[in-house]
Every structure is written in structure tokens, then in C-alpha cells.
Amino acid sequence: MLGICMRYVKDYHVACDLMHDGFITVYSKIGDFRSEGSFEGWMRRIFVNTALGYLRKANVLNGSVPVDGLVQLDNHDVTVFERMEAAELRRCIDRLPDGYRVVLNLFAIEGYSHKEIAEMLGINEGTSRSQYARAKIYLQKMLQKAEMM
Incomplete structure (x- = not known):
């Protein structure tokens, strides 16, 4: 636990x-x-x-950290995830801003729907979807930088 x-x-x-x-x-x-x-x-x-x-x-869930140049990365960038160790991916997720990390955990790991997440966090469903999308992009950018090093 x-x-x-x-x-x-x-x-x-x-x-x-x-x-x-x-x-x-x-x-x-x-x-x-x-x-x-x-x-x-x-x-x-x-x-x-x-x-x-x-x-x-x-009160950490109300703020949102802007991600400069939100751009969906190509599918070939997904291979970064496939080559990572679980511990490495966990460290990257831990570095996400709180709101992004919470929604990512609830949706991708715990399996809650955006509607359930919205109810749990007191936000609207669109905000949950947006935070999740931004979390993925933010995470992809971190992973892309890590791969270049």
C-alpha cells in the first residue's frame, strides 16, 4: 500500500x-x-x-503547469517507453507536476474513467482529459530528452 x-x-x-x-x-x-x-x-x-x-x-490539484509547445509526438517515439526499465519510468512519472501525475495515475494505472476522476477530484471531465493529455506529452518530452543524453 x-x-x-x-x-x-x-x-x-x-x-x-x-x-x-x-x-x-x-x-x-x-x-x-x-x-x-x-x-x-x-x-x-x-x-x-x-x-x-x-x-x-x-491544494495541489488546482494548479496546472503549462507545457511549452504542446505537440503530439510521433508513434515512433513510443519505442522509448518500450526500452525503459520500470524504475526509470517511475522516476519520470514522479517528476511530473502534481495534477498531471495524479490524473495519470488514476486513469492509466488505477483504471478510473475521466468521469470518475472528475468526481473524485472535484473538477470537470474535460479538465481530467486535458491533464491526462498534457501529462502524456510532458512525459514524452522528458523521455525524449533522456534518450538524447
């Missing part, structure tokens, strides 16, 4: 605090688990919601 928390916050100590808070929520709400899905999935959602609650309180 620490890994889930680390995907949403960059600071290890904050992630540990969120993990602690998540486990407290799990133990206090264990009676609410109805065995309709997997226990791990139910827990995962609690930890994601705990991290999102922290980010909302810290």
Missing part, C-alpha cells in the same frame, strides 16, 4: 503517514466490506482516496 501512496505524493514520510491513515480507515471500516469484490481492491480504493484527500487539502 506504500507504493500506492508513493504514486500520489513524492515525499516518503508523507506517503508513510498516508499509509498509516489508510490502514486506520481500513480497520475502522472493515465492517463495511461486503465481499462484492476483492478485499485488495477495496483496500486499494481506500488508500487512493486517502492520498487524494491529502492532495485536496494541500
Whole structure:
């Protein structure tokens, strides 16, 4: 569960605090688990919601970092992803601005729809889509620079 928390916050100590808070929520709400899905999935959602609650309180999701020259890269640039180690890709994702990173995690990793993300973050669906698209472009630019080095 620490890994889930680390995907949403960059600071290890904050992630540990969120993990602690998540486990407290799990133990206090264990009676609410109805065995309709997997226990791990139910827990995962609690930890994601705990991290999102922290980010909302810290007000990091409202800002957006402009990406100069937003240009969709060609499909041949996708091969950069294929050649990367998972840890390398994780480091690049960690360097994304908070709003981009959160939406990318929720959509691409956790599997939420843009509608669900919008409801969770208190934004409109178009903003979620835009943040995701910008996150991909920002990530592609970082990877392109890393490949040139």
C-alpha cells in the first residue's frame, strides 16, 4: 500500500503517514466490506482516496503547469517507453507536476474513467482529459530528452 501512496505524493514520510491513515480507515471500516469484490481492491480504493484527500487539502490539484509547445509526438517515439526499465519510468512519472501525475495515475494505472476522476477530484471531465493529455506529452518530452543524453 506504500507504493500506492508513493504514486500520489513524492515525499516518503508523507506517503508513510498516508499509509498509516489508510490502514486506520481500513480497520475502522472493515465492517463495511461486503465481499462484492476483492478485499485488495477495496483496500486499494481506500488508500487512493486517502492520498487524494491529502492532495485536496494541500491544494495541489488546482494548479496546472503549462507545457511549452504542446505537440503530439510521433508513434515512433513510443519505442522509448518500450526500452525503459520500470524504475526509470517511475522516476519520470514522479517528476511530473502534481495534477498531471495524479490524473495519470488514476486513469492509466488505477483504471478510473475521466468521469470518475472528475468526481473524485472535484473538477470537470474535460479538465481530467486535458491533464491526462498534457501529462502524456510532458512525459514524452522528458523521455525524449533522456534518450538524447
